[in-house]
Amino acid sequence: xxxxxxxxxxxxxxxxxxxxxxxxxxxxxxxxxxxxxxxxxxxxxxxxxxxxxxxxxxxxxxxxxxxxxxxxxxxxxxxxxxxxxxxxxxxxxxxxxxxxxxxxxxxxxxxxxxxxxxxxxxxxxxxxxxxxxxxxxxxxxxxxxxxxxxxxxxxxxxxxxxxxxxxxxxxxxxxxxxxxxxxxxxxxxxxxxxxxxxxxxxxxxxxxxxxxxxxxxxxxxxxxxxxxxxxxxxxxxxxxxxxxxxxxxxxxxxxxxxxxxxxxxxxxxxxxxxxxxxxxxxxxxxxxxxxxxxxxxxxxxxxxxxxxxxxxxxxxxxxxxxxxxxxxxxxxxxxxxxxxxxxxxxxxxxxxxxxxxxxxxxxxxxxxxxxxxxxxxxxxxxxxxxxxxxxxxxxxxxxx
Amino acid sequence: xxxxxxxxxxxxxxxxxxxxxxxxxxxxxxxxxxxxxxxxxxxxxxxxxxxxxxxxxxxxxxxxxxxxxxxxxxxxxxxxxxxxxxxxxxxxxxxxxxxxxxxxxxxxxxxxxxxxxxxxxxxxxxxxxxxxxxxxxxxxxxxxxxxxxxxxxxxxxxxxxxxxxxxxxxxxxxxxxxxxxxxxxxxxxxxxxxxxxxxxxxxxxxxxxxxxxxxxxxxxxxxxxxxxxxxxxxxxxxxxxxxxxxxxxxxxxxxxxxxxxxxxxxxxxxxxxxxxxxxxxxxxxxxxxxxxxxx
Numbered sequence: 001x002x003x004x005x006x007x008x009x010x011x012x013x014x015x016x017x018x019x020x021x022x023x024x025x026x027x028x029x030x031x032x033x034x035x036x037x038x039x040x041x042x043x044x045x046x047x048x049x050x051x052x053x054x055x056x057x058x059x060x061x062x063x064x065x066x067x068x069x070x071x072x073x074x075x076x077x078x079x080x081x082x083x084x085x086x087x088x089x090x091x092x093x094x095x096x097x098x099x100x101x102x103x104x105x106x107x108x109x110x111x112x113x114x115x116x117x118x119x120x121x122x123x124x125x126x127x128x129x130x131x132x133x134x135x136x137x138x139x140x141x142x143x144x145x146x147x148x149x150x151x152x153x154x155x156x157x158x159x160x161x162x163x164x165x166x167x168x169x170x171x172x173x174x175x176x177x178x179x180x181x182x183x184x185x186x187x188x189x190x191x192x193x194x195x196x197x198x199x200x201x202x203x204x205x206x207x208x209x210x211x212x213x214x215x216x217x218x219x220x221x222x223x224x225x226x227x228x229x230x231x232x233x234x235x236x237x238x239x240x241x242x243x244x245x246x247x248x249x250x251x252x253x254x255x256x257x258x259x260x261x262x263x264x265x266x267x268x269x270x271x272x273x274x275x276x277x278x279x280x281x282x283x284x285x286x287x288x289x290x291x292x293x294x295x296x297x298x299x300x301x302x303x304x305x306x307x308x309x310x311x312x313x314x315x316x317x318x319x320x321x322x323x324x325x326x327x328x329x330x331x332x333x334x335x336x337x338x339x340x341x342x343x344x345x346x347x348x349x350x351x352x353x354x355x356x357x358x359x360x361x362x363x364x365x366x367x368x369x370x371x372x373x374x375x376x377x378x379x380x381x382x383x384x385x386x387x388x389x390x391x392x393x394x395x396x397x398x399x400x
Numbered sequence: 401x402x403x404x405x406x407x408x409x410x411x412x413x414x415x416x417x418x419x420x421x422x423x424x425x426x427x428x429x430x431x432x433x434x435x436x437x438x439x440x441x442x443x444x445x446x447x448x449x450x451x452x453x454x455x456x457x458x459x460x461x462x463x464x465x466x467x468x469x470x471x472x473x474x475x476x477x478x479x480x481x482x483x484x485x486x487x488x489x490x491x492x493x494x495x496x497x498x499x500x501x502x503x504x505x506x507x508x509x510x511x512x513x514x515x516x517x518x519x520x521x522x523x524x525x526x527x528x529x530x531x532x533x534x535x536x537x538x539x540x541x542x543x544x545x546x547x548x549x550x551x552x553x554x555x556x557x558x559x560x561x562x563x564x565x566x567x568x569x570x571x572x573x574x575x576x577x578x579x580x581x582x583x584x585x586x587x588x589x590x591x592x593x594x595x596x597x598x599x600x601x602x603x604x605x606x607x608x609x610x611x612x613x614x615x616x617x618x619x620x621x622x623x624x625x626x627x628x629x630x631x632x633x634x635x636x637x638x639x640x641x642x643x644x645x646x647x648x649x650x651x652x653x654x655x656x657x658x659x660x661x662x663x664x665x666x667x668x669x670x671x672x673x674x675x676x677x678x679x680x681x682x683x684x685x686x687x688x689x690x691x692x693x694x695x
Contacts, residue, residue, distance in 0.1 A: 206421070262530070
């Protein structure tokens, strides 16, 4: 505040451009998994994405002196909370970005609201972030479990694969993904014939896959993530599950996972993503620059960090403030048209509404390179993709 | 006649077979640990990392040199075993006169370093490695579809396990080895190069981990943490079998694979802990392990 006033005074008294005189310091903290299971889909790539956003926004010439710092939260809520507190209280961080793993994201969301800063979450999937545990200063950018369930669950059921069997990771995330998808399946006229909960993490899925095979389901829904999904798909191919007519639906899968499997094993899988590097000219251009800096193609989480940072910086520039409430209000009041996510806006509860896309993994013959993995099946308009705000249980929305 | 808790016999047979397959990995890995502990008194905590190394070296051979699975099966244990030999010569050798704990800490540290390096270079998501074309497809056994590759895993593991047991328990070389651990000075006095033999034994134990890594590469995710996820279970297997007992490691490896497989049908949520529950019970009743020698 003080700086803005000073800047205004400078302009008033000398008639010089404020930006040349006094630049505003903004510190962004990328808090994510840098060494564990989500290190590839978030990790250093998200830091690269945030730095690209700062450069592309041309922050310096707009009077913003932006610094990007990062830390590893190791997917542990207590560690994430400590870092977030230290960043806000001592290191002058104005916004925290990324934060994969729902439990850590929820913890950081609370601390952010108390400190009146901004959390732009890209990596976490829980709908709680904009539901029962919503905060006015939380912006949930990229995806959530409801959108994934809607995209993949809906599309597969409508394709005619009605009978579902779920292979579910036995912890909160798996349960909620399973529950959301079951709802969608039943709404679309499908039927759930069974489910099995596997320990997390698991290496061998053959036993569970055999149970799924015996269930007579048309489709096996994988309500797990990362290495578990990769292992399950690899072994499903081995046990001839896909060849015998049952199909697999990966409910949370990132391009890094598909890349790990290779087109040979992953072909035919249907999955939902908010961003794919080869979607159009703009995503290709941005992804090429990202790859040059980082060494591999971006995930939707990286893309979300980039877009979120752009919109945040626009808010700071427009309002001249880093105050959480002020910035959040501007971000919600102004829609964006983004090279990576297209047109979209931030809903009152903090949910970012943009299109989601349904993709199918290419066969090895169709794929022309190691990252040429998806073909576009359909686009789910943002309004349909995410849960409606009503009934989601977000307190401050009801109050307002 | 097998109908148990409403599980039809076909399903039961299938799960028994699957348990045997998973048991193969436990057996080969715990065998390596048992050889190293039984003959060297080193608790080799880097075993998981060396297993991971096996899978990665197989991937590297294919990716960078175009060397296929079958050659990898031969080359990888030699390469991974060689890294074990280097580790023994440079570091482990200096710890033999100290408490077990020092060897454990050293090998644990080495495991963290190896895993960290691979995570840094190859990321966490894993790398693709396909089943060799000769073993793709499978057999319909009536009660289940048995992928050819899994059948091969069981056969290969059984051969390697019993080959190792035979060499150590029934041959002259094995006799020297066992004698050298009992009384290195005396065996050395007979003109046998004991330090060399110990070094090669460690190398062999590590090579077994590398071999298991190659076997695992086509069916499990090849990622830097693949060994860390498995090693704790394998240690439990070794403890149940009796630390250092070769036959104990083999039999409990296969046996626990089967028990774990059945748990996945009857009570899936318990499949992650069943081996540890058994370990706790065995330790209470027979602390030296089922096949332990130092009763």
